[in-house]
Amino acid sequence: MVRQNKTGLDIQKKAYHTDKFYRPKEIFKHSIIGTPYEVIFNHLSYEHKIYESYIELGTAVFWIEKSDLLPIVKIVKSLGYEILSEMSAIDMLELKGQFEMFYQFLSTHSNNTDKRRIRIKCILTPNESIESISGEFRCALWSERETYDMLGIIFEHHPHLRRILMPQDWVGHPLLKSYPLKGDESASWYEVDKIFGKQYRSIIGPEQRDSARVDEKDTFNFARIGHEIEKGGQTPPVLEKQKSQKALFVKNLDPSLSKVLKERL
Amino acid sequence: MARHEVNYLKNSGIPIALTTIDSLLNWGRSNSLWPLTYGLACCAIEMMAAGGSRFDFDRFGTIFRASPRQSDVMIIAGTVTKKHAEFTRRLYDQMPEPKWVISMGSCANTGGMFNTYATVQGVDRIIPVDIYLPGCAPRPETLQYALMVLQKKIRKQKAFKKTPPKRLV
Secondary structure: OOOOOOOOOOHHHOOOOOOOOOOOOOOOEEOOOOOOOHHHHHHHHOOOOEEEEEEEOOEEEEEEOHHHHHHHHHHHHHOOOOEEEEEEEEEEOOOOOEEEEEEEEEOOOHHHOOOOEEEEEEEEOOOOOEEOOOOOOOOHHHHHHHHHHHHOOOEEOOOOOOOOOOOOOOOOOOOOOOOOOOOOHHHHOHHHHHHOOHHHHHHHOOOOOOOOOOOOOOOOOOOOOOOOOOOOOOOOOOOHHHHHOOOOOOOOOOHHHOOOOOOOO | OOOOOOOHHHHOOOOOOOOOHHHHHHHHHHOOOOEEEEEOOHHHHHHHHHHOOOOOHHHHOOOOEOOHHHOOEEEEEOOOEHHHHHHHHHHHHHOOOOOEEEEEOHHHHHOOOOOOOOEOOOHHHOOOOOEEEOOOOOOHHHHHHHHHHHHHHHHHOOOOOOOOOOOOO
């Protein structure tokens, strides 16, 4: 059965995460009260404000204030969570107008066997910056650079916050949902501008993104299969042998009938 | 010790071969193509296999050279990202003339399946390519064949003719 398309009038203009059909199931969230994680919650909520806390797939999640991040990370580290296994941001600009920062911590201490993983989350509005936690966790040096590179979030007091995956002079932040998958204008000309300069754009032409394309007007590359010659070269005469020995189902090409165009039509 | 006397007249020949300078030079060039090792992705594994003993590029006089300064042919094996494009071009510029380029595999030819913002959609946007080698990834035999096609192309050239700058795209 074909699914009804009711809302998608101009789906191409929308950010691609607003899939009109797919809606992931919400994960069941347990209460943190009465579980081993309650100790952590008590430690954190003693001085800092915890907006929300729950257990999601065995991981305790704490929503905190952005300004409390660094002191809370220090507490978490002192409680034995000494591995920052992942950190990044989620682009929720389309849905909520904000980023969600998340920091996943893992403990390997024996007294934390029943409470291994916790996640600290906070909300960041697009123009805000956030404190770097690279002083506590050195692996955050790279993760924060990646988050900056891909989402454009600025981390305060990071020792060298520069791009890590994309080139230094890249325009835009590719992991934003608003960034086109195939790149924007400057992305499509990046290597041409960088190597040859902007004046070469007209000579090299736009990117050809359809790998299955055959250019019928192109008389130099593949359109003269069997009779390839170099540019400006003379078409060789048909050999007598080739004319006489005609294989089954194979059409002998007559190069004299083919044309070499001076320029593309 | 016995003296070895060669009787040239016995084979009704003389120890002289007549040829042209063009074909002599092209023979030398085509039979000692030193590729710049330029492996970027999975195609590079196939390229390494072609250099290994089963396929044995050495018998073509083809020895992988880890420097652009003495290389004749650049085999671009794999996906060229936009960040990398500048270095690819720089290495190509460092190679001495005459030089040739084999674009190995779909990624180098057209960007392949990486139809994204970060991949160069065909290495011929930045350097002129002589042989496009299709496949994902092409087998070592295919690379051998591409090399043989390139040798054939070199043997057809005029050795001293000033070649016009090669076409991009």
